[in-house]
Amino acid sequence: MINFGYTASESRHIDMDERLHPAIEKMLHREPSLKECIACGRCAAVCTAGYFTGMQFYRLNLMAHRGLINEMKQAARACMLCGKCQMTCPKGVNIRHGVLLMSQITDVLDV
Numbered sequence: 338m339i340n341f342g343y344t345a346s347e348s349r350h351i352d353m354d355e356r357l358h359p360a361i362e363k364m365l366h367r368e369p370s371l372k373e374c375i376a377c378g379r380c381a382a383v384c385t386a387g388y389f390t391g392m393q394f395y396r397l398n399l400m401a402h403r404g405l406i407n408e409m410k411q412a413a414r415a416c417m418l419c420g421k422c423q424m425t426c427p428k429g430v431n432i433r434h435g436v437l438l439m440s441q442i443t444d445v446l447d448v
């Protein structure tokens with residue numbers, strides 16, 4: 338076999354028909370606006386924490402849908418809850434509440 342020096346990446350697609358992790362289901366129940374995110378990236382563009390930590394809220398939301406709970410929780414702790422992102426969101430996502438739930442997912446959602 339020829340070695341091209343790279344390999345195909347593992348698929349990162351999200352199957353919207355697949356059942357979500359129960360903790361994520363509970364989180365979405367408590368903050369349904371998280372389902373409205375279209376991953377436009379506006380929140381990340383204005384994020385106060387993003388400059389220092391690489392915080393990108395919409396990526397946390399994608400992690401949630403991929404079941405990457407620990408990664409999501411860890412990343413959510415970088416949020417300073419300033420609320421700047423919420424002012425730019427075209428879908429009215431309650432980002433501050435969502436990110437707070439993400440950062441406390443095992444404590445608050447009892448999983």
Ligand code: SF4
Pocket residue numbers: 373374375376377378379380381394395425426427428429430432
């Ligand atoms: S600005 Fe709103 S819709 Fe856009 S990625 Fe952020 S949360 Fe999602």
Ligand code: SF4
Pocket residue numbers: 380383384385386387392394415416417418419420421422423432433436
């Ligand atoms: S509330 Fe959190 S995610 Fe939103 S802009 Fe502030 S630090 Fe970033």
